[in-house]
Amino acid sequence: MQRLLLGILFALVSLNRNASADDFPQWRGPERDGISKEKNLLQQWPAEGPRLVWEQKSLGNGYSTPSIANGRIFLISNKDENDEFIQALSTKDGKQIWSTHLGKVGSLDQKPSYPGARSTPTVDGDFVYAFSSDGDLACLKAADGKIQWKKNVRTDFGGEPGIWAYAESPLVDGDALVATPGGNEATMLKLDKKDGTVIWKGHPDQKKSADDAAPPNKGAKNHAAGYASIGIFNAAGKKQYIQFLGEGLVGVDAATGKFLWLYDHSSEHSPANIPTPVCADDRIYSGTQYAGGGLVKLSPDGDGIKVDEVYFEKKFPRAIGGQVLFDGNLYGTSKEQTQCLDFKSGEVKWTKDRGIAPASVLYADNRLYMHGETQGDVMLLEASPAAYKECGHFTPPDVPADRTGSAWAYPAIANGRLYIQDWGTMWCYDLKAGGDEKAAAREPATTTPSRN
Numbered sequence: 112m113q114r115l116l117l118g119i120l121f122a123l124v125s126l127n128r129n130a131s132a133d134d135f136p137q138w139r140g141p142e143r144d145g146i147s148k149e150k151n152l153l154q155q156w157p158a159e160g161p162r163l164v165w166e167q168k169s170l171g172n173g174y175s176t177p178s179i180a181n182g183r184i185f186l187i188s189n190k191d192e193n194d195e196f197i198q199a200l201s202t203k204d205g206k207q208i209w210s211t212h213l214g215k216v217g218s219l220d221q222k223p224s225y226p227g228a229r230s231t232p233t234v235d236g237d238f239v240y241a242f243s244s245d246g247d248l249a250c251l252k253a254a255d256g257k258i259q260w261k262k263n264v265r266t267d268f269g270g271e272p273g274i275w276a277y278a279e280s281p282l283v284d285g286d287a288l289v290a291t292p293g294g295n296e297a298t299m300l301k302l303d304k305k306d307g308t309v310i311w312k313g314h315p316d317q318k319k320s321a322d323d324a325a326p327p328n329k330g331a332k333n334h335a336a337g338y339a340s341i342g343i344f345n346a347a348g349k350k351q352y353i354q355f356l357g358e359g360l361v362g363v364d365a366a367t368g369k370f371l372w373l374y375d376h377s378s379e380h381s382p383a384n385i386p387t388p389v390c391a392d393d394r395i396y397s398g399t400q401y402a403g404g405g406l407v408k409l410s411p412d413g414d415g416i417k418v419d420e421v422y423f424e425k426k427f428p429r430a431i432g433g434q435v436l437f438d439g440n441l442y443g444t445s446k447e448q449t450q451c452l453d454f455k456s457g458e459v460k461w462t463k464d465r466g467i468a469p470a471s472v473l474y475a476d477n478r479l480y481m482h483g484e485t486q487g488d489v490m491l492l493e494a495s496p497a498a499y500k501e502c503g504h505f506t507p508p509d510v511p512a513d514r515t516g517s518a519w520a521y522p523a524i525a526n527g528r529l530y531i532q533d534w535g536t537m538w539c540y541d542l543k544a545g546g547d548e549k550a551a552a553r554e555p556a557t558t559t560p561s562r563n
Contacts, residue, residue, distance in 0.1 A: 134180040135525040136234040138280035138340050139387060140473070145435035147475035147524040152542040154478065156491055156503025162541040164528065166508065167205035170535045171196070173228030174516070176280075177532055179525035180234040183208065183253070187228040187241055188535065192216045195228050197241045197249075199256060202528070205537055211256035211563040214263070217245030217276030225516040229278035229338075235304070240288055244276040248290055250304065256563045260307040268312065269296035271335045273357055275383060278338040282352070284365070291354055293336030298370075299352065299363050313368025315361070334358065337384035344390040347409040347416045353395060355384040360397050362409070362416065371416050372409070376423060377402050386433040389441065394421065394455065396441060398429030404443075406457060422457035431519060432471030432484065440496045442479055444468035449481075451496050460496035467504070471521040478502060480522045480529065486510070487518035487533050507531060507538045 139145045153161055171188025173195075178185045184200040198210040216226050230242040239253045249261040264270035264277075270292030282289040288304040297312035315334060339355035343365065351362040351371065359375030374397075378384045381399035389396040398404025405423030409416050428434045428443025428450050435442050440460060441452045449468045451460040467490045470481040479492040487510040491503035510518075514534040523530045527543040 133526045134234075135523045135530075136178050136180040137283070138176065138178070138231040138233070139433070139521065140523075143282070143340070143342055143387070144389070145387075145433060145473050145521075146437065147473065149475050149524055149527065149542075151544070152476040152478065152524075152527065153544055154476075154502060156505065158505075160489065160503060160505030160507075160540065161529065163508075164539040164541050165205050166536065166538050167200070168509065168536050170198070170200075170207075170532075170537055171228070172515070172535050174225075174278075174519040174534075175228050175532065176231045176521040177523050177530050177537065178232050178234050178239075179523060179530065181253070184530065184537075185232040185234060185239050185253075186532065186537075187213070187230050187232060187243065189216050189228045189244075192219055192226065195243045195245065195247075197232055197239070197251065197256065199239075199253070200537075202525070202539070205539060209256040209563065211251055211258065213241060213243040213249060213261075214245050214247035217243065217272060218274065221275050225275060227515065229276065231280040231340075231521075233281050233283050235283045238304075240281045240283065240304070242277060242279055242281045242290060244278070246270050246272065246277050246292065248281065248288075248302075248307075250288070250307065258563070262302075262307055264290065264292035264297070264300065268292045268300055269294045271295075273335050273337060273383065275338065277336060278385070279336065280340040282341045282343070284343060284352075289341055289352060291336045291341065291356070293334060293357065295334055298334045298336075298356065299341075299354065299368060301368060311368035313363055313370060315358075315370045315373070317369070337378075339385055339387050342387060342390055344395070346390070346393045346395075347411050349416065353388050353390055355386075355388060355397065357384065359384070360388060360395065360407075372418050374407050374418050374420075376420060377405055377429075385431045386429065386443075389434050389436050389454075391436055391454065396434060396436075396454065398427060398434070398443075400429055400431075400446065402429070403427055404429040404434075406454070421455070424457065427452065427457070430469035430471075430484070432469060432482070432521065435472050435474045435479070437474050437494050440494075442474070442492075442494065443472060444470050444481070449492075449499065451499075453496070461499050463499040466490070466499075471519070473522045473524065475524050480524065482518060482520070482522045482531060484517040484519060487514075489522070489529075489531060507533070507536075509536060511536055
């Protein structure tokens with residue numbers, strides 16, 4: 112009898128794991144690359160767009176993209192300059208389950224001024240990790256929002272944010288949490304995710320020994336954080352953390368924190384290095400609005416790494432909304448156009464002037480989901496190098512008229528639903544043909560809201 116009960120329990124646990132296989136637990140999806148692996152989604156939208164499941168308003172201000180896991184939506188928002196907080200919402204109806212104060216809003220003296228929450232929470236099992244615009248880095252219980260540990264990277268590690276405060280979404284790598292305080296003490300920081308103790312602090316000027324010279328940085332003095340989020344990349348024989356700092360694109364040894372290389376062509380004259388770099392096959396694509404976009408190839412060079420520029424063009428995809436790589440092709444936007452490039456060669460497959468551009472972009476089931484910055488509208492494109500082909504276009508109801516800045520939050524897809532967030536309003540759309548009654552039946556019960 113005991114074996115039977117254990118077998119049933121194991122089956123239930125397995126079913127629960129399978130139910131969460133299509134979650135969107137962190138920035139840009141399961142692998143942080145703007146790719147959702149969901150299938151059987153609508154390939155063509157009706158004129159009014161997919162079915163609206165629910166809409167929630169007054170969630171707080173800010174530009175945070177939601178993460179979704181285990182029937183909950185996690186979002187960082189702010190009510191005023193002294194209250195930036197993380198909240199959990201029910202995927203069933205968008206109602207708040209809990210809310211926890213993180214700190215104040217960072218860098219209120221921005222010019223131009225876009226103060227507000229920016230980061231996407233990272234869900235890892237029973238815990239969620241949040242990084243506020245003022246540098247508050249916290250581990251919380253996903254169930255109730257109770258803080259397990261918390262640090263401020265500016266006061267604890269001499270962090271130096273850029274003009275527009277911190278915008279990074281923290282990375283969980285095994286037992287570690289990795290973030291980018293900026294500055295000369297801990298430009299990049301690796302902590303034990305369980306208790307926040309320091310594993311290493313890395314910065315471009317550090318030396319391992321008297322004979323170990325710091326990597327060349329072309330005289331750059333600006334070690335301030337950028338506005339991108341770290342990605343993990345195994346390239347040129349080393350596991351690296353790839354990040355966009357204020358001074359340019361860098362690769363950091365994941366084991367030691369040693370800075371391995373710097374590439375700054377794609378950030379030349381750029382005040383804001385924002386798009387998350389795209390990495391594949393020893394190659395990295397990066398771009399910024401003022402500089403342009405291009406690809407570098409990494410290769411071993413003795414004990415170091417050599418960086419060779421493969422191509423670079425001023426008008427290649429470089430918008431805040433980032434790029435995605437699928438089947439060897441890179442898709443993205445700029446202020447002027449939407450483009451598809453051959454990732455390795457830079458050959459332009461097609462260009463669409465304007466369209467919904469500039470926009471953030473997400474891939475799922477042979478389609479590109481675009482959230483337009485200017486109007487807050489949403490477009491569905493076929494992910495094909497053959498031609499630009501629209502498969503649907505709509506504007507959500509009640510787009511905030513009092514938004515500060517543009518619609519900078521990225522789209523998210525989880526369990527057959529599309530989530531769009533824009534300055535405190537969130538919309539949930541059904542992407543499955545035939546409705547999502549089964550998905551709704553799996554939703555956990557909504558608990559009484561609490562504020563920690």
